[in-house]
Amino acid sequence: MSETVIKDPIEPGAASKPGARLNLLLSLTLLGLLLLLWAALAVSTDTFLTVNNLTNLMRQATIWAVIAIGQTFVIITAGIDLSVGTVLGFSGVVISLLLQAKFSIWLAVLVTLLVGVAIGMFHAFGVIKLGLPPFIMTLATLTALRGIGLLMTNGSSISITNDAFTSFSRGGLLGIPNLFWMVILVAIPSFVFLHLSRWGRYLFAIGSNPEAARLSGVNVQAMLYVAYTLSATFAAFAGILTTSRIGIGNATTGQGWELQSIASSVIGGTSLFGAVGSIPGPLLGSILLTTINNGANLLNVNPFWQLIITGGLIIVIVYFDQLRRRKR
Amino acid sequence: MPATDHGDRPAPQGGSGASGPLLELRGLDKRFTGTHALKSVSLAFERGEIHAIVGENGAGKSTLIKLLTGVHLRSAGEIIWDGRRVPMTGPQEALALGINAVHQEVVLCPHLTVAANLFLGNEHARFGLLRGRRMVRDAQHTLDSLGFRIRADAVLSTLTIGQQQLVATARAALRGTRFLIFDEPTAYLTRQEAAQLFALIRRLKGDGITIVYISHRLEEVFELADRVSILRDGALISTHRIDEIDEQGLIRGMSNRSIEQIYYRETVPRGARLLETRGLTGQGFADVSLTVDRGEIVGLYGLIGAGRSEFVQSVFGRHHATAGSVLWQEKPVTIRSEKQAIALGIALVPESRRDQGLCLNLGVGLNLNLAIYGRLTRGLTISRGAEAAEADRQIRDLRIVTLSRNTLVASLSGGNQQKIVVGKWLNHGAELFIFDEPTVGVDVGTKLEIYRLIARLLRDGAGIILISSYLPEVYELADTLHVFRRGRLVASHGHRQASVETILTEAIGV
Incomplete structure (x- = not known):
């Protein structure tokens, strides 16, 4: 009978239109929650509202935001990229070895990003040509790349002696840490790509119904290559930033951050069923997660509790998000 | 099927015995927020009859089924089962009474065997361990006795959709079922498969089971039913013995339109090849x-x-x-x-618009424009003004009924969804339209809309x-x-x- 009368309660995520009012609304509530947290922390601790702490928070948020944005492209196509944490650590190893070999910074950065591109293409190749589920394909590279990184470094850390490279992450411009500028550098083109260009529309269409997209003349395979390549390249970029920040390249850096990126994206309103998501979403999601970590540290909360709080928060936020969608 | 064969439970004991209708509805009423889905329907189902229910989409058929199977709770009215008033507060209660349903799409576990599906939730076990071989043997016995050429140890997904539908029916009829509802069971079946299903339904009737049969295919209704009830806009229009009414009458009852009005056709002068x-x-x-x-x-x-x-x-x-x-x-x-x-x-309007034609959980505008985003792009970005204008023009031209261009396609009616599939290709400049089974599973009113759309395309050359x-x-x-x-x-x-x-x-x- 009519779809208007009986609502299907398990209708997967549904947004009126990518980037439209719903996402704005969602971003606003998330923003509200974030401001509330900040206000609470500012009142309850002396240390939160210090330049030192805020720049620190922004630096960490940057790195998570970059991988979460990349992840979002893939999730919108109804895929998933589990390898971003490993790619981040692996590219740290790559760039530190390159710098050790006296490559110039720019060349080292370029080569590392190209490594990211290659990894992303390989993911898309596995998903499209070999027909592997994205979960499996990226789980495999998660494991394998970790091993390759450990082999290349014999399991040890490589210290960076290039001061110009490490000082970048400590520097700032107009009172804002360099690293935070980097997230702007990533987020604005990403926004244009996802919300304003036709390729963004195609990603949503593929996530909703790849067959309909294909029959409409969309080059589905090429778009999937783009999505996975963006995710891996963003992860490599985040790896470069992390290495600059901590001054060492280590294959185990970024372990577990794939889950941070997925959580940030989902908290930001992305649907794991595909076809729903935005760029502001993962950005706010990652800042929120970073704030929780940061605040818990300042309040001397047992780090084990932080994990529990984060987990609980994911359930609550996504539940409310789905509730809101269902009402529409 | 013999209801006594495999039921663990004896058939439910009737209260006041075996006379009068098996199930009677008195003033059954259902309101959802903002919709009056079923308007005081009073109807009696006799023992061992096949009772067809016809009506357009939105006429209240699904609501009626959901009230009978306990999925929804009625807003008003009484349900009388075997002479006794029953509360009907949940699906478990319906099952316990012996009311069961077979749906349009097979709701079984495709990875399990036929036997496992037949006995799902009702397995033979000894000391908590499954008696696999015995279940396969019993299942095979059941299948053989029904005349199906299906192996009980075959994995369900290896069967054709038609065979799966037969398994679903056998399963629904197994457990002391006395009242069985079929909701468009043949929508995905071939003619031969449907014939096999009909044979099974007649057999169930012979075993004394009361059948409710819902279908858009009126020829099936005439082939199968003893009586037919017509629903329109949530109200019961009339009930007839099948030999008292013809197709014209059914269509008029369902839609208030005659058959000539349904097959809408304009003669257009032929143009170039x-x-x-x-x-x-x-x-x-x-x-x-x-x-x-x-x-x-x-x-x-x-x-x-x-x-x-x-x-x-x-x-x-x-x-x-x-x-x-x-x-x-x-x-x-x-x-x-x-x-x-x-x-x-050349444009193909595919048979399965849900699987192949539309992005259901995206907006109307995006679906209409999907094939022409190249043309809507200025430089790097989409011209949002042009995007909106193009979508609105199509919605107006094709008279697509939607709240806005941002409304999700999933919430539109079948006819409006079909218009979007066509609109996508019109935008793209298509001249030859291939319609593959454009009216499968749609009601009479929607059919008319689709035929009018076809006439419009012809007029435009x-x-x-x-x-x-x-x-x-x-x-x-x-x-x-x-x-x-x-x-x-x-x-x-x-x-x-x-x-x-x-x-x-x-x-x-x-």
Whole structure:
């Protein structure tokens, strides 16, 4: 009978239109929650509202935001990229070895990003040509790349002696840490790509119904290559930033951050069923997660509790998000 | 099926004995927020009858089923089962009474065996361990006794959809069921599979089970039912003995329209030649020669597997032809891909618009524009003004009923969804439209909308290929009707030139 009368309660995520009012609304509530947290922390601790702490928070948020944005492209196509944490650590190893070999910074950065591109293409190749589920394909590279990184470094850390490279992450411009500028550098083109260009529309269409997209003349395979390549390249970029920040390249850096990126994206309103998501979403999601970590540290909360709080928060936020969608 | 065969539980004990209707509804009423879905329906189902219920989408059929199976709670009215008033507060209660339903889509576990599915939730076990071999043996016995040629140890997904539907029916009938509801069970079945299902339904009736049969296919209603009730806009219009009413009467009751009004057709002057195939041969069809002109509806009729779909898919570039030639606007072309077909101006409106035609959880505008975003892009970004204007123009032109261009396609009616599939190609400049079973599973009102849409396309100078397994549809609409049998074009007729019997004979090949 009519779809208007009986609502299907398990209708997967549904947004009126990518980037439209719903996402704005969602971003606003998330923003509200974030401001509330900040206000609470500012009142309850002396240390939160210090330049030192805020720049620190922004630096960490940057790195998570970059991988979460990349992840979002893939999730919108109804895929998933589990390898971003490993790619981040692996590219740290790559760039530190390159710098050790006296490559110039720019060349080292370029080569590392190209490594990211290659990894992303390989993911898309596995998903499209070999027909592997994205979960499996990226789980495999998660494991394998970790091993390759450990082999290349014999399991040890490589210290960076290039001061110009490490000082970048400590520097700032107009009172804002360099690293935070980097997230702007990533987020604005990403926004244009996802919300304003036709390729963004195609990603949503593929996530909703790849067959309909294909029959409409969309080059589905090429778009999937783009999505996975963006995710891996963003992860490599985040790896470069992390290495600059901590001054060492280590294959185990970024372990577990794939889950941070997925959580940030989902908290930001992305649907794991595909076809729903935005760029502001993962950005706010990652800042929120970073704030929780940061605040818990300042309040001397047992780090084990932080994990529990984060987990609980994911359930609550996504539940409310789905509730809101269902009402529409 | 013998209700006593495998039920663990004895058949529910009737309260006041075996006279009077098995199930009676008195003033059954259901309101959802903002909708009055069922308006005080009073209806009695006699013991051992097959009672068909017909009505358009939104007439209240699904609501009625959901109230009877305990999925929804009624707003008002009484349900009297076997002479006793019952609360009917949940699905468990309905099952315990012996009320069960078989749905349009098979709701079983595709990875389990037939036996495991038959006994799911009701397994034979000893000391907590499954008695697998015994279940397979019992299941096989049941299947054999019903005359199905299905192995009980086969994995369900290896069966055809029709066989799966039979398993679902057997399962629903197994456990002391006395009242069985079929909700469009043949929507995805071939003719032969449907015939097998009908045999099973008659057999269940013979065992004394009361059957409620819901279908859009009126010919099935006449083939199967003892009585038929018509619902319209949530209200019961009338109930008839099947020999007291004809198809015209049913349609008038359901839609307030006559059959001539349904098969809406305009005669449009023929224009230039759009498509010509000469001796086209490929996988599943051979030596097909036909033409399509502007302003012409070319109907392709044949049984499932007769080669008409394969032929069109080849024209659309999905499968390669191995011999013969294709002329597009009188110039020879070789169509190697769907992309190329689309670029030429051929559009395929696929049989399954939900699977192949639409992004359901995205907006109307995005779906309408999906094929033309290249044209809407200025520099790097989409011109949002042009995007909105293009979508709104289509919504207006095609009279798509939607709140806005941002409304999700999933929330639209079937007819409006079909308009969006067509609108997407109009935008793209398509001139030849291939409709593959455009009215499967849609109600009479929606059909009319789709036929009006086809007429509109003709008026605008398009050519149409219409594929249908439903003979009246192609018979009434097509200017030229080609009959396919075993991969070959065996006969061609002008509009209403041959009799329905002739065409059927040609298609079956007796």
